[in-house]
Amino acid sequence: MNLFISFDLVMLRTIYRHLFFLLLLFPVTQLSIHAQNLTGIWRGYFITNAGEKYKLEFQINGSSPNFSSGVSYSYLDVRFYGKATMTGSFTRDNKNLKIREIKTVEIKNMDGGGACIMNYDLFYEKSGKEEFLEGTFLGKPEVKGRPNPYSWGDCGGGKVYLRRVTTSDFYIEPFLRGKIKTTPVIINQPPIKKDTVKSKPTTPPVKKPVVNTKPVENKPIVKNNPPIVNKPKTDTTVTKINPPPIVKTNPPVIVPKPAVLKNRTNELMKSLIVTNRDIIVKLYDNGEIDDDTISVYLDNKLMLSSKRLSAAPLTIKFTIDEDDSDHELIMVAENLGRIPPNTSLMVVEAGEQRFEVRITSTEQKNAVVRFRYRKPD
Template identity: 30%
Template sequence: MRKGNYRHILICIAVCLIGNVFTARAQSVTGKWYGIGNPDIPGSSNSYLCEFIITQNGSNVTGYFNYFFRNGYFSNKLVGRYDASKRLLVLKPLPILYHLSANVGNGVDCIMTGVFKLKVAKVESTLSGEFLSDELHKYTSPPVKVNFRKLGKDEPELKERIKMKDLVLEEAPEVQTQAVPAQQTTAPAIVSTQPTTPLVLPSPTVKATEDAVKMRTNTYIRILDVVTDSVDVDLYDNGDFDADSISIFYNNKLIAHRQELSTRKPISLRVFVDSIEKHNDLLMFAENLGTIPPNSAIMIVKDGSNRYEIPLQSNYQKNGAVRLRKVQRTTLAGQ
């Protein structure tokens, strides 16, 4: 074969290799991505300003999902996988504030999985898809659709965009109206939800807690037979103190609101056990998840001379619950 042909073949191989390298880089999801999320439900005007900060290592993806909603900024670590052959990014479940929440003080988190498709073009690269609720909550928490575009290195991150008042007014007027009154010139309040620190929010109203508890399912840990007309209940933090905060409901009535669990001083209650009612339910509602999720407690129930220790756990989807059942003393003794 002539030298000219060899040279031509080598040039073709080099071009192909370089092209493959550039293609691989172009198909990577590493980088900053920005988009506006909208609930996929008719008539909804609530939007989320969203940001991905992603690092891809092979098919594994890590980074942060940040978003601004109403009057709060939220930051959550993300973990997922990217299938280069399908250009499909799938993220493990993340908490996103419920789209009908009036503000961050009385909002409820929905745990949602992210599914996004990468599209690479000369003009810009995009990640288009949606956040989806689990099977149990898909009818109450609609998908949140987001079209992310890849940002350049010099373009501002979401936290900087929030501080740029004119940009927020241009992109999401309903968010700016909620967050900063017209006469106010300072930037909206930023609330961080990094996993290493508990979520610090304005204290929600009693009504907000009463509404939120209905959006979670009840997980009954135990049905407890008691013989006295009333029982004493003490709740402690289960394990190390991690700033868990709870509310307690008894027979659908709020009897303790937004109290912090301690390892030393209990939350103490006395409840009447109605023999006419078939059952009496104690629910532990998680106001936060503390620094070590989930929200966990030890409930000690004192029924006369009997003492019961019951571990409870609650999160943003489930209330830990105990059902008290009034029985005759002879019935309990015969068990």
């Protein structure tokens, strides 16, 4: 009898131990699922393979663990606007979100022609408090009322960049009401100028030179006729001496580092190797346009001063010298916009090469992109 009682006690202790372990795991599992909840508004843009940039917004209902639905808005100023319903699935292991537009429900195309629906292949990423969806898309012409004979890619493709935001440029869908926290828009007020009394500069009196008023005595002029001396004749033949050639050397111009580059941390975002010396850099606001303002330095020299990022690019062009193949471009945050931190997308074109770099800078940290020229093989 005592043996059975002892055995039951051991079993009960084992069961309690497992239950306690499961209770410890439960909050962690719930936290992980909550951290990857995609429900909300995601705004940014997509760039086609032809280089056209369209604004894009998703309103996602991710209430089901592995399933998402919602609507998408894509627009290009006043020329094009489209709204579509969409469905998709999210794989938590690799954080992959696949979205397929079902049909357009609103469309405006001033250029005429039909509409395309999109198939998105995106990946979720979190950096600090910022959340991103990035990936690619393929499009195909929309056909209504009959089977669609087209394939994904017949309408082209490109890259997608989205960031989670709390506001929408459009109608907020009912499934999002009460589920997202909205933040008030904060307008940056200009600093108040202090009234200062200007004081006139005091200049010391100018001392005039002392003028001697005593009359000048006129002394008689004595003419001295020097004796005539017969000088020996000298050889007047001039031998021309060619001086050694002067080689001009241009010392490197050292530009002093501005204080904003000394007092902040300069963090390397990316190093790019280019095979063309002519470089074009375009800077866009990455995600929601929230009044991010930046200054840009090239090798410590100011190129852009306090420029606002938007959907239209800020463009910098420069040529790399063959004798000095390394250059640094530094982005300085002049403010953090309405939604910190200051983020931008850099698109670099060097001949046929094209690079895209996502930039993040703060009031303590500058973003650095290095360029190195390498002669093509």
